[in-house]
Amino acid sequence: MRERLLTMWARVRATLFSRAMRDAELEEEFAFHLEKLVERNRARGMSEAEARRVARLTFGGTERFREDVWDVERSRWLEDFWQDAKHAVRLLRRTPAFSFAAILTLALGIGANTAIFSVVDAVLLRPLPYAEPGELVSFHAQYDNYRAWTEASRVLESAGTYTYSLGNVTAGREPVRVWTLAATSSLLPTLGVAPLLGRNFSATDDVHPSPPRVMLRHGFWQTQFGGRRDIVGRTIDVNGVPHEVIGVLPRDFEFPPPIRLENGTVPLVPDLWTGAGWVPDFAQRGALAIIGRLQDGFTPLQLSSELESIANANRAGPERVRVPVSAVAEAVVAPLRPAMVAFTAAIALVLLVACANLGSMLLARFTTRGREIAIRRSLGAPRGRILRQVLAEGVVLGLAGSLAGLLVAWLLLQLLLVYAPVELPRVHQATLNARVLLVALTLGALSATLITLLPAWSANRRDPRSALGTRGSGADTRTVRAQSALVAAEVALAVVLLVAGGLLLRSFVALTRVDPGFAAGTLVTADVLIPSDRYADRSATLHFFDALEQRLGAQPGVTSVSAIDRLPYGPSSSQTGFTIVGRSVADEKQHPRGWNTAARPGYFRTMRIPLVYGREFTSADREDAAPVVVLSRALADRYWPGRSPVGERVVVWGVEREIVGVAADVRHFGPTQPVDPIIYLPQAQDVTTRRMMTIVVQTSSDRDRMLSVVRDEIRALDAQLPVSNLRSFESLQTERTANQRFQALLVGSFAALGLLLAAVGIYGVMSYIVAQRTREIGVRVALGASRSTVVRHFLSRALRIVVIGAVIGLACAVPLTRFLQSMLFGVPLLDRITYAGVIVLTGALALIAAWLPAFRAARVQPVVALRAE
C-alpha cells in the first residue's frame, strides 16, 4: 500500500511540479554520478585534474541527458493518452445509442451555458465603448453649477454635459425625425473618444447662438448617407436650417450609456450631435446630465462630498444641497445583474443535472464492465491505468460535447436574440468570441471531470477478487446506492429550478393582469413632430391636427381619433405644481403636483379611459374659450376625497382653470409602476405649443391596414412631415412586459429541461435496478408474488428517491429564490401555488419515469428470468 502511494505520489509530482525544480534534482543526480567517476579515476592513479577531465569526457553533456529524460516522460504521457483515447472512442462506438444520448445531453448543457454566457459577456462583462470606463461618473446639476463645480473640483479630471432635443432631418433619403444630443465640446474628450471622421466641437459651439454644425452617429451616417466619407464639410437640413457636418462618431460608440431609467427603458441613442449652444435655453434647462472623469484613485463618493462642500460653501441656512454621484459602469450593470446571475445560475444547474445523469450512466457502464476491469487488474494492469481509461472516456465525451455544444450555442444565441427585450442593453452585441469559446471548452473539461468522478472512484475501489467471484450480472448494491444518490440530487436541482421558473412565470402572469387604467382595444399610434419653421404659430399647429383628425375620422373602420403629448408607456415629461383656489398652503413644497399633459378632444374616449366625474375635452375647449382642466383620480382623491371636484377652480401656470372632469388612473410608466397624478390640459389652451404629439386611432378594422392608412393620411397632409413609432399600442404593451416575459421564458425553459433530465435519470436508474434484479424478480413471481406487488415495490423505491430529492430541493429553493426578489412582481417568495405546482409536476413526471421500468419488471416471465443466467 505504501509503495503504491509512493508511486502515485511520484506521478502526481511529475505532473504538478515545475520542470525547473525537477531539473535541479536531475542535475544533482548527475553531479553525484560524475563525482563517483572522478573518484574511480583517481583510484586508478590519475591526477586530480586528469581524473576530472576523463570523467567529464566519459559522462558527456548533462544537458542532452536531461532532454532525453524529459522526452521519455513526454512521449509516455502522450502515447498513453492517445491509446486511452483511441480505446475510449472504440468502446463508445460499440454503444452508439449511449454515446449519442451522452453527447447530445452534454451538447445541450454546454451549448445553453455557452449561449447564456455570451449574453452575460455582452451585457455585463464587456466594457462600455469609452476609454477607461471605470473612471467615469454621472451626476446632475444646473448649467451654472456645472461650470462652477467642475472649475473648482480637484477630484474631477474633466466633465461634459448634454441634453436631448428633437430634430427633423431632410437631407438624407427621406425626411426623418431624429433625437439630437446637444453636448458641450468637453463631452467627447471626457469620454476619451475621438470622431471617426472630421473633428469634435470647439468652445464656440458651447455658446448660444452657435454656428449650425452637427456630428452624425455611425449607424445614421451608414443608413442615411450610405457611409460616404465626403459627408464631412457638406451641409444637411435640420429643422429647415442648413447645418455643416463636421464629424462622424466611431462605429461602436453609443451615448448616453445604457443606464436603465425609471420606466424600465434605456435612453435612446441620438442620431445627431449638436453643440450645446444649438439649444437656446441650454444654460437654463433644469438638471443637466453630467458625465465626469475622476482623477486617478478617487471614488464617486469622494467627488460627491467634494461637490457638496463646494455647493454648500456660500449657502446660508441649515439646508444642505445633496449631490449624489454614481459610477457609470456600475449604474449600467447594477439593474441587470440579478437577472444575469439568475440566468447563469439556472443554466449551470441544468448542466449539473445533465452531468449527474451522465455520471450515473457511466457508472452503470463501468459496473457492467466490472468483470473485464477485474480481469485486467488481476493480469497486472496498474490501477492508474484503469482510472485513466475511465477518465479518457469522460474526456472524449466532454470534448465531443463541447464541439457539438458550440453549434447548439450558436443556434440558441440566434433564438435568444430574437426574444431578447430591447431593454436589455448591448445584448445584440453577443457573439461567440474567443472568451466564449474558452468557456465552452472549460465547461467541457469540467463536465468530463464531473461525470467520471464517481465511476473512477468506484472502479478504484473494486477489488479484483470479489469482482471475479461474483457474476457479472449480479446486483451491485454500491452502484445502485451511488446512482440513487445522483438521481436524488438531480431531482433536488430540478425542484430548485422549477420553483425559480414558477415564481417568474407567476410574476409575469400577475403583470399581464394588472389593470393599466385603459382598455387599449385595437389602437394604432404614430408620433409626429410639427416643425416650428413651417408651423410658426399655435393656430397652424392646431389646424394641422384638426385637419388630420378629420381625414382619419372619415376613414372606414376608424372608431375615434385623438392625440396626446404623453402616451401611457411612452416617454416621461415633467411635473408641475398648481394651487387650489380658496385653499392656502403654508409651504410652496406642499402645492399639489402632477405630470402635465396636453390632450386633444376625444382622447379619453379613444383610449377608453373611464371618466369618474364630469366630462372630457371637446372641440369647444378652444384657445379663446374658458380655461378648463381634467385631473386624474389620484389627484382628485387626495385633495377632494370622496367627492367630485368638478366645478372647483385651480391655478396651473398662472391661469385659473375650472375642473371639468376626473379621469381614471393610468399606469404611465408600465404595469410594475404605481399610478401617478396627471394634470390634463386641452392642447388648445396649453401654455406652450407642444410640437411632439402622438396620434392615437381606435379602429375596428385590421391593424396592419390601419397603420398604412395613418401613414398615408399624414403624408397627404404634409409630405415633409416625418412620422416615427408608427405601431400598434399592443406592441408597446408587449415591450413594457418584455423583460419579465424573457426572464420567465428563459428560466422556465431551463427548469423544464432540468426536470426532463431528472426524469431521464429516474428512468435510467430504475431500468438498471430492474435489469440487475431480473432473476430475483423471476424467483419472486415464481414463488407467487403478484405483478402489482412487483410494480408497487419498484414504484415505492423510486418514490423514496424522488421524495428525498424533492425535500432537499424545496429546502434549498426557499433561501436560494430570495435572490430573485428584485425580479418578482405581485408574487410572494413563498408562493403557495408555485410550490404546490412544483410538487405535483415533479411527482407526476417521476411516477411516469419510474412506471415504465416497474411495469417491465412486472412482466418478467419466471422461466425466462431463470434461464437468463
Added chain:
Amino acid sequence: MPEARTGDLIKGTLDLLILKTLQLGPMHGWGITELIEQRSENALSVNQGSLYPALHRLVQRGWIRSEWRQTENARRARYYMLTRSGRAQLARERAQWERLSRGVDLILNAEA
C-alpha cells in the same frame, strides 16, 4: 501489460538488467552501472546517456520508484528500488529473455 519489444533488444535488455540489479536492493544510478560492469566482468558497460532515461521510463511505468537517501559517505543520492509490479515485470522480462536466448542458442549450436 507487458509490451512487445521485438527489434529493440538493447533497450529491452537494459530494462531487464536494471530490474535484476535492483532486485539486490535499493541502489543509485552510479551503483547500478558499477554492479552491471562488475557482474558481467566488464563485458557490459552502461552508458549514462541511456541509463537515466531508462530509469525514468521504469519509474513512469511504476516498476521502480526513487527516493533521496544518504550514502554510506553521508552524501545525498537518488536511490532506485523495485516495486511489486516491478518484480512481476522482472519475472516476465526474464522469461521472455530466456526464451529469446534459448532460441539464439539453438540456432548457434545447431549441427552444421
